[in-house]
Amino acid sequence: MASVTLPQTFEAPATPTTLKLAKREQMMIGAHIIAALIALMFGIFMGPFQTFHRSPTFVQYFPTIPIFTFYYQAVTAHGVMNALFFTTFFIIGFSYFVTERTLQRPIKSTAMGWAAFVAMAVGLGMMLFVLLTMPQQSAVLYTFYPPMIAPALFYIGLVLLALGSWLASANIFLTYRDWKREHPNERVPLAVFALIVNFIVWCVATIGVAIEIVFMLLPASLGILKVTDPQLARTLFWFFGHPLVYFWLLPAYVSWYTMLPRQAGGKLFSEPLARVAFILFVVFSVPVGVHHQFSDPGISASSKGVQTLLTLIVSIPSFMTAFNVGAALENAARNRGAKTLFDWPFKQKWNDPVVAAQLSGMLLFIAGGFSGLINASAQLNATIHNTSWVPAHFHQTLGGAVMLTYIGILYWLLPAIRGRALFSKNMALAQVFTWLIGMTLFGLAMGEAGLQGVPRRALTSQSPYLSPAGAFWLDVTAVSGVILLISSILLYANIIGTLFFSRRPMPEGEVPIETVSGDRTSPLWFERWGIWLGLLGILLLIAYGPVIAEVLDFQLGWNILRYMPTSNAPMP
């Protein structure tokens, strides 16, 4: 069986980076990663205990479940810490590292970097304080829809996180601009190209949620505003909420495209098409948020139809990635002696935790991608909307592909920052495979439970309406919870071991950064970001103009501030 021929235009640079970072840069990247791991610690362990709380059988045999007593506090902490704080800290730390090493220069401003970090860290502290000390009032989940209103600190924490992330984005944009001025006729290496895309998506998307928080939720929480419109708030939230998942996913793609081929022992198939895929993300990842609102009464069916189509289109760059990265992995396997049509997935470095974690993430992403296409199909969504099918989907994507890739990154980045080898490779491998097994089972069981009508985010062990089939699948999720709990403990044991107990030095050549682009053929105007922002603006007008108008006022009366919040956090 002949292997895929690499395009002639591709020249693999494979130059391991030699830039020694100044101590202060190393400190800053380390601070971000440590803060990310602290946030994750408060989020990750909440997950398994939720599956225990939801399972009727588990609750019957273990009526008191430790760690927390209020289920919805755990749901809130799990979402806010994992999805908002862990990801943002990790992505920014990782992006600084990749930008500095790839462009062979420090980030533009160390002072601005620290200012951003301090803002986000104070936000994290406020959020942890409010979640831990006010469990009932702050249980608004990570989607914080009004008219449920949390204490003001909850929103101030989020505002600080966003402010810090904007400063960090500006820092990376400025670093890139300086590099571009010195290299006007060069293509920026793919990793930084993708990071620029990611921070553009982030800056555009956060506009929606910033407006929601600053003009609606925070004033309502402080008592300044007596009125709020839940439909408008939801719409602004999902303007942010879907591109948010690409903000998580694209750093994983950076790893798959620019690091994994070398880690796996192969070459990327086509770098120009990788750039095309990332450009598609700039244009299409924002105007799709309404696909989270197919069941909302305040948005017309035509707007929902338009965004269904756009949502299907935004899957194209991920399909392109599947081919491109898949071909790189096949190339790696051929180099390692794979001969037949189907043996190349098995001839990978499954014994290297960095590679195994990313490959495992891809396996989960196949399921997650297709369950996502089902969610995107407006009518199919009606059978699974707000059921546990939805968390099944995003645990295959975020909890699977993204999380496992971040873990894979962590297994080389943490040693690189600490200057010591990973504490235990075998422990890391055990962690990766228990995560893969646990999350596969979790996705299957939650998906099946959802098809049986089991709602998401509900303490279902107390639900009178639970069907026997639904109860069975919830019990299966508790089994997956045990496996994932073991995996999480292994992860943190390895992190603590690497930080404090590892004595061996970091092996040479372990940092998989390429400093020269192998791309000689893609047009230079790919880096004219104004073009892509202009296209995005047009699409936003088409996709979101009518939605916002509808939501602002159904009869175009523009009486936005019409409804009282009838209940502050409605706890007994």
Added chain:
Amino acid sequence: MEINKLERYWLIAVGITLGAFVAATIVAVTVFGIRLPAPVERIDPQRLDQTIFAKPGVRKIADNRYEAVIVAKSWAFDAGPEAGNPAVLRFPRGSQVTFYVTSKDVMHGFQIEKHTLNLELVPGQVARASATFNRPGTYHIICNHYCGAGHQVMYGVIIVE
């Protein structure tokens, strides 16, 4: 910039797959008549007594056709005193029921088991959807949107006789 032949085939296959999804969506609307919720009316959730939601309940409007007006609040579906709490709605087999539902306080959900009826209840918005009940049995109405500490016990029952 050139595109490899194999990759071109792949992109065509992707296009066909996505085209099939689009086609299925269109068929679902035109052939099966599965409609998404769309704007009906805006109301003030604090003044429901001035709207149809002042008297929730089920009304027969024609043979085998019913209207059900339901108010969701933390943590029950109010379908009038006859329906009780939790609300129990009875319909003969073959009934076509149009539901008008709204929320009095926070976000709620309205999902009927084994049907494609699945609504977000946003305070200030009236949600409307129809369902036809052809198979006898008991179907739960489930609040599937987090609404506070009692979310997990918020439900109703539809009995098709």
